[in-house]
Amino acid sequence: MAEPLLEVRSLVKVYGGRRVVDDVSFTVARGETLGLVGESGSGKSTSARCVLRMIEADGGEIRFDGEDVLALQREQLRRLRRRMQVVFQDPHGSLNRRQTVAQALEAPLKAHGLGDKAARTARVAELLELVGLASGFAQRRPDQLSGGQAQRVAIARALALEPEFVVLDEAVSALDVSVRAQVLNLLTTLQRELGLTYLFISHDLAIVRYMAHHVAVMRHGRIVEAQPRERLFAHPQHEYTRSLMDAIPVADPETEQRRILGVS
Ligand SMILES: Nc1ncnc2c1ncn2[C@@H]1O[C@H](COP(=O)(O)OP(=O)(O)OP(=O)(O)O)[C@@H](O)[C@H]1O
């Protein structure tokens, strides 16, 4: 396995006396994708939010590029936030209805005091190109974007600060099948071209199979099984993993891939 960029050890998060994340450990290798899969409420998003310090963990250890994430104070945390980004499920919900695409993409640059107006405008054009949107999209507002276009904007915004690590939390789950395939392929291309490391969260094991190098299966706040993709699908160890696999409608990987890609 390549050098780990992210290491999570014995992570705990408690809500109302309940350990919704209970002794969770995983690592994500630099330049690779860890798929985090499991049923609704299993603790996937909560684990990711702890890693991003959007919420505070109640126990455990998180190391990003060797740094102790949970020990970071304000200014260090601000620097770390440039390196870690997130894309959520609802493309329109994550964009401000009153902002143009250009304003949405400039916002992180402004927040970090990067570049003058001209440099920011150039960066907006670069970001649009990166996610496959024509330059004319800069002046559109969210209600003038399709779901797929809005999610491309959300991805561009996540990349504005040149992060190394991106959490994709059900990032394609709300999209139509054909659009989903395009966005998955975009994410794969971006990973290769920019050397990105992904935490790819999904309840859909078929999509995780398509995207992830390693897979961790979560249930009731715990990781029940973690394996390299090939091994997980060839030799699932846990009964719960097998039940998730049984829920994939087609067993044959090629047919399944065509289903994900929306081609028949
Ligand atoms: N802010 C909160 N307050 C109280 N309970 C919470 C909070 N956030 C999450 N939970 C609970 O923690 C558990 C794990 O939730 P989480 O959102 O991490 O699950 P998930 O695996 O991401 O599910 P989904 O696939 O539906 O997104 C759930 O039982 C949820 O109700």
Ligand SMILES: [Mg+2]
């Ligand atoms: Mg979630």
